[in-house]
Amino acid sequence: MAEEAILRFLHNNSEEITDSGQFSAEHNLDHNEVVNVIKSLHGFRYIDVQDIKRETWVLTDEGKKYAAEGAPEVQLFLAVPEEGSISKDELQKKLAPSVFKIGCSQAGKNKWVEMGKQVSRKVQHVEDKVKSLLLQIQEGKDVDKDGISSLKARKLIAPQIWKGYSVKKGPNFAPERKKVATDLTRENLQNWKELEFKEYNFNAKGAPVEAGHLHPLLKVRKQFKDIFVQMGFEEMPTNNFVESSFWNFDALFQPQQHPARDSHDTFFLKDPSTTRTLPEDYVERVKRVHESGGYGSRGYNYVWKREEANKNLLRTHTTAVSSRMLYALAQKPFVPKKYFSIDRVFRNEAVDRTHLAEFHQIEGLICDRGLTLGNLIGVLNDFFSRLGMSKLKFKPAYNPYTEPSMEIFSYHEGLGKWVEIGNSGMFRPEMLLPMGLPEDVRVIAWGLSLERPTMILYGIDNIRDLFGHKVDLDLIKRNPICRVGI
Ligand code: PHE
Known part of the structure; x- marks a missing residue:
């Protein structure tokens, strides 16, 4: 449109285009578009141009307000x-x-x-003279000097430099832009004598390379993994999202009436709804410890139901994996172990800025003879100081499977306050002894979410931007690796 108008005007009239602004107005064209075409035609020397600069006035925000509402x-x-x-x-x-x-x-x-x-x-x-003057300026009409200076004094208008061009025929002028060949196709090469080829532009920027991008959760997970490996921990196999209630709850001495086992908190599976195999003699010992205790415990005093334990679910914590691993460990002559896992867990929760029904847990555990709460506090200080969190506080807490249990708080320098970063404890004898672990073996363990530190590191305040179907893909592409620690 604009290109045709400019070339036709120069071709039909011997004069030049004296002012691109006026030209645009007369031909009902957008001036920005005309400027772009002028620049392009000038590049190919179809036209010669000269800059024009003019001082014009535009309304300030206050000016715009009065133009609409009156002075x-x-x-x-x-x-x-x-x-x-x-x-x-x-x-x-x-x-x-x-x-x-x-x-x-x-x-x-x-x-x-x-x-x-x-x-x-x-x-x-x-x-309302002020309003009518402002409207005149808004419409691009001329306003006399006194008008301008009164509006200027009240800061209702501000100067703006308008840039345009005067245009005349250039050395390569033609009434129509020649189509140049851009590709080395078979046809173009056969007709090369008749064609004009576009010159290479060696200064053009290359198109950005479309590559894959690692998700922030993957990047932070890798760093946690490195820390665990440096501390001598082995990774547990976490490749089963579906778990039985037995390993997720019962083996962890979590009573069958516990509210977490309600379908409001846990996703139970419809198909297959129950697990096929469980280690029967161990199941028997778990049943007994729930019902009547043993190993120095009084138990919970209720009738334990096998059907409850058989129910399949999406695991609600990675501690389900830890319980399987500890049981496996108990089946062989005892060797101390340091285990970790980082994987997905599921909870039937209302989704909001900080909660999803699906998230990741990081879990570490140490299993050895004679461990104490002091060992737990020591290893937590070591672990978290490698993340750059060296000021820790512990608060007594409750988990059905640990005693004592401690919530972990870290002093957040940026927020200027203590924030909860994880949960920990020593697994109960009611959990470890039915598995068959030796009596003097203690297991210290802790868990935290992967999402929380990732959101802090990447400055994300809505978990839905990070993970799930509403994820902000741009954010994933833009973000560099954020280093944990110092
Ligand atoms: N399983 C706990 C949770 O889901 C975390 C935890 C792990 C607590 C190990 C104590 C020991 O929050």
Whole structure:
């Protein structure tokens, strides 16, 4: 459109285009588009150009407001009754604070109103000159010097440099742009004598390479994994999202009436709804410890049901994997172990800015003879200081499978407060002894979510931007590796 208009104009008229702005207005074209075409035609020397710069005026935000709503002095004048008067307080209530303030001073200066405790009109009628001047400028019309300087003094308009061009025929002028060949196709090569080839532009920027991107959760997971490996931990196999209630709850001495085992908190499977095999003699010992205790425990004193334990679910914590691993360990001559896992867990929860029904847990455990709470505190300090969190506090807590249990808090320098970062404890004898672990073996363990540290590291405040179907793909592509620690 614009290109055709420019070339046709130069071809049909011997004169030049004196002003691209005027030309655009006369031909009903967008000036920006005309400028782009001029630049392109100039590049191929179809045309010669000269810059034009002009100072014009544009409305400031305040100017735009008055152009729409009227000048404050007029608004104020109209708020004063035609006859009689209004109290200044009453008048103030009718107007926005800035309108009242500016309106008072301008209307007073113009001698439109009598200002005292009472305000009354001094003239019958006023004209909104400010508004009409502003509208004229908005429409690109000329405004006289006095008008400009009054609006400028009130900061209702600001200067803007307008840039345009004058244009005339250049050395390569043609009424139509020649189509140049851009590709080395078979046809183009056969007709090369008739064709003009586009020159290579060696300065052009290459197209950005489309590559894969690692998700922030994967990057942070790798760093946690490295820390565990440096500390001598082995990774547990976590490749089963579906677990039986037995390993997820019962083996962990979690009673069958525990609220977490409700379908409001846990996703149970419809098909297959139950597990096929469980180690029967161990199941028997678990049943007994729940019902009547043993190993120095009084148990929970209820009737333990096998059907509850058989129910399949999406594991609600990676501690289900830890219970399987500890049981496996107990089946052989005892060797101490340090295990970790980082994988997905599922909870039937309402989704909000910080909660998803599906997230990741990081879990570490150490299994050895004679471990104490002191060992747990020591290993937690070591682990978290490798993440750059060296100020820790512990708060007594409750888990059905650990005693004692501690919530872990870290001092967040940025937020200036203590934030909860994880949960920990020593697995109960009611859990370890039925498995068959030697009596003096203690297991210390802790768990945390992967999402929370990732959100802190990447400055993300809504978990839905990070994970799930609403994930912000741009965020994934943009973000570099964020290093944990110092
Ligand atoms: N399983 C616990 C949770 O889901 C975390 C935890 C792991 C607590 C190991 C103590 C020991 O929050």
